[in-house]
Amino acid sequence: MTEKKRKGSLWETAKSILYGMAGHDMARFALKTRGSMEHLFILITMGDLLGVPILPPYYSLRLLPYVVPQISTWKRRMLRERDLTDALA
Amino acid sequence: MIQETMRQFVEEHPDLKYSFFGGKGGVGKTVMAGAAALWFARQGKRTLLASTNPVHSLTGLLGQDVFGQPTLVEGVPNFWAYEIDTRDTIERSKKEIREKIEWFLKYADIKTKADEFVESATMNPAFEESAMFENMIDLMFEDDYEVYVFDTAPTANARRLLGMSSVYSMWVNKMVQSREEAMSLRELLSYSKKKQERDPLMEYLLRFRDRMQHAKELLTDESKTAFFFVTLPEALPIAVIRRFINWFNEFGIPVGGVVVNMLLEPEAVGENPPEFVRNRVAMQAEYMEQIWRFFPDVRALVPLFETEVQGVEMLERTAQRLFA
Amino acid sequence: MSLARIFQENPERRYIMFGGKGGLGKTTFSAATAYWLAQQGYRALVFSVDPQASLSDIFQQDIFGKGAVEIIPNLFAQEIDADRRIREYQDEIRQKIRDMYGLEKVPDEIEDYIQAAAAEPAMEESAIFDQVVDIVVGGEYDYYIYDLVPLGHALYYLSMASVYDQWIQKITKLREEMEEYAQVAALLQREDEMEEDKILAELQDIRYRISTSSSILTDREKTAFFFVLVPEEMVLVDTKKAAGLFAKFQVPISGYIVNRVLPPELEAQEIPEYLRHRIHMQKKYLAEIDRLFGNEVLARIPEFERDITGLDMIQRMAEAMFGGAA
Known part of the structure; x- marks a missing residue:
């Protein structure tokens, strides 16, 4: 697949998902969705870090090196964010 | 040459409550477990013979369907047999995991739909094995019987089954620790005066850890628990139980001793046996020397009978030799 | 049909497995088959996925955790040391983290x-599973003979492959979607080329490994799966049950091998009572086996006068299985 075609199809995807939004909002929405998926991804693969035993960890370990920087922020977010918002409310 | 017989061992361990029989596949673990259970029942003790083997054979051994619930063995008072059915336990723990994940996703405010991940998470292949272990310790905790005899899975499986309680504890401690960190932070950050919300995950983990600790206490209690190893006078089964005994010593699980099965006895062999039989007798003699050398705690020598051991009558004959 | 002919007529079946209850002689058959194939000039590897493996005892040589050991020319044997594999794997991960982030x-x-x-x-099983993938994907041998663990675990092992496969598929899909969103955002914000997603690459590699391994197990063209049984009632009951289970996992069964058959000629001799009884009992179950499995029974292997350890006995076993050394 050429780069141009790939971008083309992504544009199609983007248009269908983000139809009606302003460019700026679209970008924010896409990033936010991606961020949320990132958390889900780490939960599914590394869940036992938080005490949620989900899956056999053998292959999770292979992915671990790539998520090292995200782990502490993720852990914080997963465990604390709601309390912070509760507290500020 | 036996220093302490099975009978003496049992008499010296009057509180013996949990007996396990292990060894390489095909050495007669199920038969020995059945014979021991029968013997305990004959002593007037309320006895449960339970199979934790993923491929059960008690129904075949007793000629009576004992799958799914403890069933009184026909014609023998006090003797119940039970092939554990893991399906219910598996369903139950699937549900538990599902609830945990859903609760967690909600708690962490993840809006992405997670259904299919929940699905794949509950397909973890370790489920069946963990479920068997859970069922086994449930039986032990319920304490409905005076004596429990477990027909264990083939060695590797059994080793893991029992080793699991140590492994689980370590694993759960780690998880409890990270949940505790999270909890205390919540307390610090909580400005509101309302009572702390329950943390179901924490509760689950603590309950789980307590269960495991209790199981470990029972399994490593020398007065209550004994693991017996069955071998044949042949190289492979001997090698397997040597390794196995080392493992159990590492885990601190009490080893009750060794039972040698399918021994060819002079009376059975007769005066002038054919070459085939002479050769087998010679081979067995050779391995018996090894057995005496490797295992100071041989408890019984059980002969090869003229038929397969099946049914209560044959178990009775086996029990007489096991507790000679 | 004989065992030797199955091999001759299906030269593309290079993955060989013996299944059945524990203690019926699966490991012995695995070793003898590897021996026979090596004699035929093939490079054959027999490997054990059982943490309580017996290959070392059968070959009378300590091969545990030593990789593939050449026993005689062309005959290799391997016992996987799962604990060691896990330790090495942990070290690899640590090293990678140190390298990536300095x-x-x-x-x-x-x-x-x-x-x-x-x-x-589940770690131990996963580690063994992964090592098996390494072995079969390596492609260094003409024949791979799996010394499988007893029944329950063999099934467990088979189901693991399909569970992992599904798991990886789902995670890969999630990751791909994530990448799409990231690219959309990058495009909208007119950013330069995005960095390639290394996790996705890693996932795709994991998926390749798993599907390679699981497809072998259920591939009728490449795999021969033999069921081992002995002429005894309880074994027969279990074998019937197990055959059904294997069918559910779509493992193609190539045939049945009956082990420990007491030599019939003994009956004519003056023999002790217990032996006469046993021969009689076996006859009954042999007939039952023939009735149940008929021409799917590929061989009846006699009970030997001693247990099978050491190359001499393995050679005798190979002859009993595949016919005399032609």
Whole structure:
């Protein structure tokens, strides 16, 4: 697949998902969705870090090196964010 | 040459409550477990013979369907047999995991739909094995019987089954620790005066850890628990139980001793046996020397009978030799 | 049909497995088959996925955790040391983290995870599974003979492949979607080319390994699966049950081998009573086996006068299985 075609199809995807939004909002929405998926991804693969035993960890370990920087922020977010918002409310 | 017989061992361990029989596949673990259970029942003790083997054979051994619930063995008072059915336990723990994940996703405010991940998470292949272990310790905790005899899975499986309680504890401690960190932070950050919300995950983990600790206490209690190893006078089964005994010593699980099965006895062999039989007798003699050398705690020598051991009558004959 | 002919007529079946209850002689058959194939000039590897393996005892040589050991020319044997595999794997992960981020030491939080993960109940099976993938994907041998663990675990092992496959598929899909969103955002914000997603690459590699391994297990063209049984009632009952289970996993069964058959000529001799009884009992179940499995029974292997350890006995076993050394 050429780069141009790939971008083309992504544009199609983007248009269908983000139809009606302003460019700026679209970008924010896409990033936010991606961020949320990132958390889900780490939960599914590394869940036992938080005490949620989900899956056999053998292959999770292979992915671990790539998520090292995200782990502490993720852990914080997963465990604390709601309390912070509760507290500020 | 036996220093302490099975009978003496049992008499010296009057509180013996949990007996396990292990060894390489095909050495007669199920038969020995059945014979021991029968013997305990004959002593007037309320006895449960339970199979934790993923491929059960008690129904075949007793000629009576004992799958799914403890069933009184026909014609023998006090003797119940039970092939554990893991399906219910598996369903139950699937549900538990599902609830945990859903609760967690909600708690962490993840809006992405997670259904299919929940699905794949509950397909973890370790489920069946963990479920068997859970069922086994449930039986032990319920304490409905005076004596429990477990027909264990083939060695590797059994080793893991029992080793699991140590492994689980370590694993759960780690998880409890990270949940505790999270909890205390919540307390610090909580400005509101309302009572702390329950943390179901924490509760689950603590309950789980307590269960495991209790199981470990029972399994490593020398007065209550004994693991017996069955071998044949042949190289492979001997090698397997040597390794196995080392493992159990590492885990601190009490080893009750060794039972040698399918021994060819002079009376059975007769005066002038054919070459085939002479050769087998010679081979067995050779391995018996090894057995005496490797295992100071041989408890019984059980002969090869003229038929397969099946049914209560044959178990009775086996029990007489096991507790000679 | 004989065992030797199955091999001759299906030269593309290069993955050989013996299944059945524990203690019926699967490991012995695996070793003897590898021996026979090696004699035929094929490079054959027999490997054990059982943590309580017996190959060392059969070959009378300590091969545990030593990789593939050449026993005689063309005959290789391997016993997987799962604990060691896990330790090495943990070290690889640690090294990778240190290299990627230029760290002296793996952060505590991450180190805790690496250690806790290794204590997981499913870790040992996964490690063995992964090593098996390495072995079969390697493609260094003409024949791979799996010394499988007893029934329950063989099934467990088979189901693991399909579970992992589904798991990886789902995670890969999630990751791909994530990448799409990231690219959309990058395009909208007119950013330069995005960095390639290394996790996705890693996932795709994992998926390739798993599907290669699981497809072999259920591939009728490439795999021969033999059921081992002995002429006894309880074994027969279990074998019938097990054959059904294997069919559910779509494992193609190539045939049945009956082991420990007492030599019939003994009956004519003056023999002790117990033996006469046993021969009589076996006759009954042999007839039953023939009735149940008929021409799917590929061989009846006699009970030998001693157990099978050492190359001389293995050679005799190979002759009993495949016919005399032609």
